[in-house]
Amino acid sequence: MLASAETFYLTGEPLGFAALEAIGRAATRPMACEVGMGRISASRKVIADRLASGLPVYGSNTGVGSMKDKLWTVDDLMEFNHNLVRAHHFGTGEPFSLPIVRKAMAIRINTALGGYSGCSPELVDAFLALLERDVVPVVRRHGSMGCADIGLMGQVASVLTGEGEAFFQGERLPAEIALARAGLQPFRMQPRDALAALSVNAIAHAAAADVTREAAKAIRNLMVTGLMSSLALGASSDPWRVAARLSGHGEALAGRWFSAQAASCAWPKPSAIHDPLSLRMTAQVFGACLDTLMNAAERIVEATAQTDDNPVVIDEHVMASGGSLPLSTALYVEAAQTGFAHLARNVLNRCVLLSNGVRRNLPVNLVAPGEAATGFGPLVKLAVELYMRIQSLAVPISAQSIVVAGGLEEEATFLPLIVERMESQVRDLHQLAALEGMLSAQAIDLAGDSPEGVAAVAYERVRSVTPFYRKDRLLSAEIEALDRDLACPDALASFVAAAPMDDVDAFFALA
Numbered sequence: 061m062l063a064s065a066e067t068f069y070l071t072g073e074p075l076g077f078a079a080l081e082a083i084g085r086a087a088t089r090p091m092a093c094e095v096g097m098g099r100i101s102a103s104r105k106v107i108a109d110r111l112a113s114g115l116p117v118y119g120s121n122t123g124v125g126s127m128k129d130k131l132w133t134v135d136d137l138m139e140f141n142h143n144l145v146r147a148h149h150f151g152t153g154e155p156f157s158l159p160i161v162r163k164a165m166a167i168r169i170n171t172a173l174g175g176y177s178g179c180s181p182e183l184v185d186a187f188l189a190l191l192e193r194d195v196v197p198v199v200r201r202h203g204s205m206g207c208a209d210i211g212l213m214g215q216v217a218s219v220l221t222g223e224g225e226a227f228f229q230g231e232r233l234p235a236e237i238a239l240a241r242a243g244l245q246p247f248r249m250q251p252r253d254a255l256a257a258l259s260v261n262a263i264a265h266a267a268a269a270d271v272t273r274e275a276a277k278a279i280r281n282l283m284v285t286g287l288m289s290s291l292a293l294g295a296s297s298d299p300w301r302v303a304a305r306l307s308g309h310g311e312a313l314a315g316r317w318f319s320a321q322a323a324s325c326a327w328p329k330p331s332a333i334h335d336p337l338s339l340r341m342t343a344q345v346f347g348a349c350l351d352t353l354m355n356a357a358e359r360i361v362e363a364t365a366q367t368d369d370n371p372v373v374i375d376e377h378v379m380a381s382g383g384s385l386p387l388s389t390a391l392y393v394e395a396a397q398t399g400f401a402h403l404a405r406n407v408l409n410r411c412v413l414l415s416n417g418v419r420r421n422l423p424v425n426l427v428a429p430g431e432a433a434t435g436f437g438p439l440v441k442l443a444v445e446l447y448m449r450i451q452s453l454a455v456p457i458s459a460q461s462i463v464v465a466g467g468l469e470e471e472a473t474f475l476p477l478i479v480e481r482m483e484s485q486v487r488d489l490h491q492l493a494a495l496e497g498m499l500s501a502q503a504i505d506l507a508g509d510s511p512e513g514v515a516a517v518a519y520e521r522v523r524s525v526t527p528f529y530r531k532d533r534l535l536s537a538e539i540e541a542l543d544r545d546l547a548c549p550d551a552l553a554s555f556v557a558a559a560p561m562d563d564v565d566a567f568f569a570l571a
Contacts, residue, residue: 065089070166072096072173075364077357078569080269083166083191084159090166090191092173092184099175100184103373107178107252110378111137117178117378118371119144119255125465141254145221148214148258151203156212156267158196158227163266165191165216167364171260176367176374179256186220186247187257193242198225198232199263201480205462206473208259208368208384217257222246259370261386264475265363268393271482272357275396276568277552278489279349282407283314284518284555285496285546286342287321289410291515292503293419294331295339297322303343310354311347317561318343325512331420338409345406349399350564356392357567363389390458390473393482400485401454404447407492411443414499426502426529433532436499442539443495446488453481494543497522502529514559521551 068079068088075083082088107117116122121137123130124144132140156164169187172179190196197219203211218224219235223246226238239246249257290297300322303315334340363386370381415436417424425435458473501522504511511519525542545551556571565571 067091069093070096070170070173072099072170072175073365074361075167075170076361076569077269077273077567080163080166080266080364081273081569084163084270086162086194090169090188092169092188096173096175097181097184100172100177100179100181103175103178104180104252106373106376106378111251117252118380119259120252124255126468128468137251138248141249141251142221144254145214145217145249145258146223148210149218149224151200151211151215153200153202156199156201156263157270160263160266160270161196161199161216162191163269164199164213164262167265168213168216168257168260168262170364171262171367171369172256174365174367176372177256177369178252178371178373178378180250180253182247182250183220183253183256189244190219193244194228195219195238195242195244196227197235198227201476204264204476205464206261206264206386206390206458206475206477207469207471208370209261209263209476210258212263212476213258213260216263217249217254220247220257221249256369259384260368261363261384261475264386264479265360265389267476267479268356268389269360269364271479271486272353272360272393272396273568273570274486275353275400275482275489276357276564276570277547278486278493279346279353279403280552280555280561280564280570281493281546282403282489282496283317283346284514284559285493285500286346286407286410287318288500288504288511288515288518289414289496290318290339290342291328291509291511292422292500292507293339293410293413294328294507295335295342296330296332297327298330299335299340300343303347307343307347308351309347310349310351311343313350313561313563314346315343317559321513321515321559325515326510328507328509336409336413338406338413342406345402349396349403352392352396352399354564354567356389356396359389359392385471385473386475387458387473390475390478393475393478394456394458397454397478397482397485400482400489401451404450404489404492407496408440408443408447411440411496411499414503415440420507422503422506426499426506428506428528428530431530433530435532436502436529439495439499439535443492446492446495450485450488453485457481490547491539491543493546494539497546498526498539498542501526514555517554517558518546521545521554
């Protein structure tokens with residue numbers, strides 16, 4: 061129960077990452093502001109008056125989709141709205157995490173507070189009660205084409221009515237039992253409430269917020285391991301200073317960060333007149349990733365306050381809407397996915413440079429002098445496979461053609477699937493950071509470097525998990541252990557503290 065938690069007022073204004081994270085962790089108790097609830101009541105009256113006059117309101121007293129022309133009688137309305145929820149509980153697959161579902165419920169409340177939905181205030185109170193008592197619906201993640209999360213939000217709405225499943229106090233229970241244990245009663249859907257609970261993209265936007273923040277963490281880690289490998293390879297820091305001075309937003313941000321780290325320590329003299337592009341264009345690659353990711357994240361934050369209902373109430377009129385298509389969000393996220401493919405290739409290229417024996421007289425495969433070993437050469441094959449996994453998931457899918465509901469529903473974005481693909485990319489980016497960190501630490505030791513600043517922090521973390529490589533050994537469990545360590549909150553906090561990037565860290569609530 062969150063009754064003792066700090067209160068956070070949802071106002072209908074955009075929800076930033078810090079607020080979403082607190083809600084997701086159940087660290088705050090969301091409540092709806094009075095002004096927003098007043099707007100909800102006003103739009104609800106418009107819906108109620110139209111229904112009382114017998115005029116059609118899509119999904120309230122009419123069917124939905126290909127049954128849109130079916131007009132229900134007054135006697136059927138309550139049963140229809142209850143059954144509409146039942147009909148849209150069809151999700152399959154592994155459930156979303158509890159934090160994502162909590163965020164989704166808060167987003168649905170927040171977008172309703174704009175006063176355009178036409179739902180009842182009681183529906184908002186029912187959502188708030190789930191959050192307050194921490195009854196978290198089980199939401200299986202497959203069931204949305206990305207044009208309103210009907211099959212996903214249907215699983216949330218079902219719990220409101222006492223059906224489906226929910227987590228309560230760490231236990232997965234039938235919804236009716238979870239509500240009873242939490243001291244809550246099932247909610248009876250009023251006309252318009254069912255579609256208002258179902259036909260929004262709250263789950264997709266919550267999951268997108270979650271994965272973009274995880275991506276920001278992965279990029280911050282890869283900047284650190286990229287700095288380590290650049291140090292070990294004797295890369296020139298001049299291109300970073302040039303990017304900081306002459307480039308656009310993301311490139312300049314990355315250039316300033318890299319050049320600041322190089323300037324704060326005894327950076328080695330460049331080992332070549334002209335570096336390969338994987339070293340010389342580090343700021344450009346990371347900068348593009350930061351730009352595309354920030355664009356996606358800013359769009360997601362905007363969406364937490366934008367009504368994506370259909371229909372909507374504007375100026376006391378009920379109007380059909382196409383706002384349930386989150387196309388701009390999907391396109392921004394897909395652009396970020398393409399950026400990840402470029403970043404993965406950049407990391408792979410540095411791993412190859414570390415192991416091919418060309419730079420700074422480093423031995424082939426980073427084999428220690430005098431040792432009869434194969435060394436790290438085979439490890440590069442894993443880096444290649446991870447790169448290909450990331451690259452293959454960067455192919456856009458949002459424009460795939462579909463026809464559903466008798467030709468009525470022929471547009472979609474597949475945003476939940478895009479998010480799922482990004483989750484896989486981010487996991488592989490974290491593992492690439494572990495590989496680059498492992499190779500870089502070996503090269504640093506072989507070159508006799510003494511890392512300082514954030515490179516030293518990362519080097520010590522790597523060496524606490526994986527020792528200097530002398531004899532060939534099994535690496536699978538070691539890689540996984542280093543992956544877990546570098547991706548843990550403590551590692552991120554130490555990197556951010558040693559080498560902050562204020563714009564990114566504050567926006568994503570990483571600090």
